[in-house]
Amino acid sequence: MELRHLRYFVAVAEARSLKLAAEEKLHTTQPSLSRQMRDLEDEVGTPLLVRGAKGVELTSAGRVFLDHARVMLAQAEAAVQSARQIAHSAKPSFSLGFMIGHDTTWLPQALKLLRDELPNIHVVISTQNSPQLATALLHGGIDLAFLRREDGGNELEFRTLVEESFEVFLPSNHPLAAREAIDVQDIVGETFISVSGTALSISGKQPALRRAIDRYLKDNGIEIRPSHEVDNLGGVMSLIPSTQGIALLPLYAKAFLPDAVTTRPLQGIGPKIDVSVGYRRANPSSILKLFLSRIDELTAKASR
Incomplete structure (x- = not known):
């Protein structure tokens, strides 16, 4: 896999058309671009694009790959500039x-x-x-x-340097938002949103934030399989109101709060990171x- 594969893939995803991406963004031929996309999918090991009469759509794997492709291209550009x-x-x-x-x-x-x-x-x-x-x-x-x-x-x-406490992040109109503090047991059965256990981690190991969340739940005898996993706070904040979901996040995440999301402290001794x-x-x-x-x-x- 080379950076050009990532650039080509992002161009196709944004144009939603192999023809438009080839002619207007990449200045190459459509057959050549199609071949590059097939090579990329072979390398990844799963289809990333669905080609149809109305254009090109991303598969679920393609949507995840697109986020990481953009990050990798941005990092490559930052490395060059630095x-x-x-x-x-x-x-x-x-x-x-x-x-x-x-x-x-x-x-x-x-x-x-x-x-x-x-x-x-x-x-x-x-x-x-x-x-x-x-x-x-x-x-x-x-x-x-x-x-x-x-x-x-x-x-x-x-x-x-410091240790941060966690709070419960939930929709402003959620029934639990009426409480002054939330017992962690009360989130059992709710739609739970967590930090991705693999995205952007080192050697596939879980990020420190995910480990802290999982350890806290385990220590409280709670087994929750996240309904959604996201690798950035913006995604978490978008999913909370759209899914009526709940997340456990450090206090600094309050800086990203949209109007539709609020926070409540945890009852008892909560986790720290x-x-x-x-x-x-x-x-x-x-x-x-x-x-x-x-x-x-x-x-x-x-x-x-």
Whole structure:
């Protein structure tokens, strides 16, 4: 599989037509594009497109693959831009990654810490999901990231900054929304929406957020098979009102609340999940060592 296969697939999915995608977006022939799509489906091992008289439709597998194809293409473009910036910059460069939703919390403090010591540093910022950030750390695309304790083997090191509590996210008009707090047992039998157990994870292992949710349910003797699994908070927030579903999410997810979704605290002792700084142990960056030497300042500010 090559990047061109992903670009071609996204073009076909958006045009919903092999002919239009070939002629207007990709400037190639329809037979050639059809052959590329067949090669891609052979590589993936399942049909991604359904070809009919009215055009092209995505299969359920194709819809999932489209989301990831867009992410991979965006990451490839970001990698190219970052490399070009570093190559043409005379300043020392340092790459920071932030979980979506946590950038507004930690970015100003992180930049201030760096600028205080190195006012002329060139900083590259990346905002992604936690599993994506862990992968970028492993591959050397990011020097340091604010993320969860993802399973990256022995190559990654983490330092916990804070721990977040969870709340119940549910439709504003849901009967449980009338309560001040919700017992976790009360969500049994409800449509349950969870974070994907495999999407964007490292080596197929579950993301830290999914592990925290599953562990909490298991500790409370609850077996729930999610009705829907989503790899991004935007998708979760869309599904909650449309399915009348319920989700367990950390407090930071409140930043994404639409009007149709509300939250309630959990009764008793709920789960917690970390926000940590992570980095690759083998990274020789002197800027990384400087940042880590002042990490206690970030922890102290967060605790206040």
